Amino acid sequence: MGSPVSVPYESFVQIDRESATAVYIQIANQLVNAIQRGYVVPGTRLPGTRELSELLRLHRNTIVAAYEELDAQGWVESRPNKGTYVIGNPEAKPRKIRATEEVPLVQYPTSTGFSFKKSSLLDSPFEHAACEYIFNDGTPDIRLTQVAHLSSLYSANMKRKSNHRKLGYYNHDGSEFFKRNLSNYLNVTRGLHISPNNLLITRSTEMSVYITSEILLSKGDIVLVGALSYFSVNMIFQKSGARIMPVPIDEEGIDVDAVRDICTRQTIRMLYITPHHHYPTTVTLSAQRRLALLNLSAEFGFIILEDDYDYDFHYDKSPVLPLASADKKGMVVYIGAFGKSLAPGFRTGFIVAPENLMVEMRKHLGIIDRQGDILMEQVLGEMIEEGEIHRYLKKSLKVYHERRNHFTSLLQQHLGDHLHFQQPSGGLAVWTEWKQPVNLFQLAKECAKNNLFIPKTLLYQHRQLSGMRLGFGHMTLKEATESIEILRHCLQ
Known part of the structure; x- marks a missing residue:
């Protein structure tokens, strides 16, 4: 050369x-x-x-x-x-480089050299903006979590010699210690009658829905959802090839008569509901309709996928027990989140179902999340066993109760002439409907100019409806006051 x-x-x-x-x-x-x-x-x-x-x-x-x-x-x-x-073939010819040429060795390819499938169904609707104040769909305030205490629990488990063997063992089925404690916790708080064999530990509600859809849905299956429903779950159903059919929602929850009418005309594979606080409207499914849905499920053979995404947050009275607590025919698959009052890294999802379905679900979890998080589950199991999780909830609920009352008072005082709402009995968000048509997307743009960000995922607008789901849990009283003032100002 x-x-x-x-x-x-x-x-x-x-x-x-x-x-x-x-x-x-x-x-x-x-x-x-x-x-x-x-x-x-x-x-x-x-x-x-x-x-x-x-x-x-x-x-x-x-x-x-x-x-x-x-x-x-x-x-x-x-x-x-x-x-x-x-080292290599001395006959190879080098690429010619001019002395002044910039050689892009540190640049990664901007696109693939091969084709692949694309899906518009999974286009993320999430947005971000550099505003001081932000509305969300109802999330806890991370500032209320005792991060130092949680860290000490995690560190103690990391140092404990009895846990060292567990750290080197990949168990996609989850920590038996955590599942035992979580099953006891759900039995006490949700009125269930399950054992650890009925539990699958997941990373999130979305993962729970994904695994459930992969096993239970096929292309062309019909899934009933509320006329207003959670967009991420709808995306998962559609990605599995299912057809979504909306069902009306009123002040008592999903319209059971409409469900029966649909079932008499065509085969329904699944009904997805959030009965404790319907997403996004926050209404609670009445006791009569709960029993009616269980009867319809047994009669027509459709699966009920019950999502209790914010069961832990209730203020005025005891929460209504989930449908899964009264399921005698094995028609309900119950999913939820544990630890929502904790820091995000300490939260986990779960699925409750009969054992024969659990066998198949564990196979799928073993593919997408084989390692799991044994150490974190050990920490959460100890928090249940020692009653720590109850203390966390009790303390945070007082704060969220005060914030709900303050937030709804602000809405009534400053925007009562413009919108209608019901004070929710639980959860971390308020559903509002505008009395007169308002261009919500334009309103959100004006708010962003004034330091208040309202994501489009909170806006529900068509000819018959102008609605917004406004989360209050993540805001202090002062932040809520400032946010409502900006919203009022921009509306004018």
Whole structure:
């Protein structure tokens, strides 16, 4: 191969003095990159260490260390009295590089060299904005979580010798200790009658719905949802090939008569409901309709997928027990989230179902989340066993109760002439409907200009409805006051 200086090494070996990576490693890595991309082909003789050190204005020992690293990795070989050569076919032709050319060795390809399937169904509707105040769909306030205490629990479990064996064991079926405690917790708080064999631990509600859909839904199956429903779940159903059919919602929840009418005309595979507080309207499914739905499910053979996404947050009275607590025919699959009052990293999802379905669900979980998080589940199990989770809930509920009352008072005082709402008995959001048609998307733009961000996922607008779901749980009293004032100002 010709003279090594014909390759402009200084054009693609760029040294970053601020990097934590040693300079000789930077040189070695960039030379490897040049070899892989054909700028320095196999058979090329590299410049001598003194020559390259002068070109790059570096100490010769740095170049020697870089060449030794290349040799250790198997990219070059040193030939006595001849020099250092790139290993490979000496007949390969190098790519020509002009001395002034910028060689893009550090750039990653902007697109693939192959085709793949794309899905508009999964286009994310989530938005972000740099505003001081933000409405969401009803999430807890992370500032209320005792992060220091949670961290100490996690650290204690990490150091405990009895847990060391568990850390090295991948168990996609989850911690038996956590499942035992969680099943007891659900039996006490939800009126269920389950064992750990009826539980699957997941990362989130969305993962629970995804696994359930993969097993229970086929292309063309009809899934009934509320006329207003949770968009992420709808996306998962549609991705599985199912057809979504909306059912009216009123002040008592989903319209059971409409469900019966649909069932008499066609085969329904599944009904998805959020009965404790319907998403997004927050209405509670009445006791009579709960029993009616269970009877319809047994009569027509459709699955009830019950999502109790915010069961833990209730203020005025005891929560209504889930449909799963009265299911005698094995028609209900119950999903939920545990630890929503804790910091996000300490939350988990779960699925409750008969054991024969659990067997299949564990197979799917073993593929998408084989390792799980045994240590975190150990911590959560201890919080249940020691009553810590109840103390967390009791303390946070007082705060959220006060925030709900303050928020609904603000709505009535400043926007009562413009919108209608019912104070929710639980949850962390209020459903509002505008009395006169309002362009909600334009209103959201005006609010953003005034430091209040309202994501489009909270806006529900068509000819018959202008509605917004406004979360209050994440706001202090002062933040809620400022946010409502901005909303009132922009409306005017």
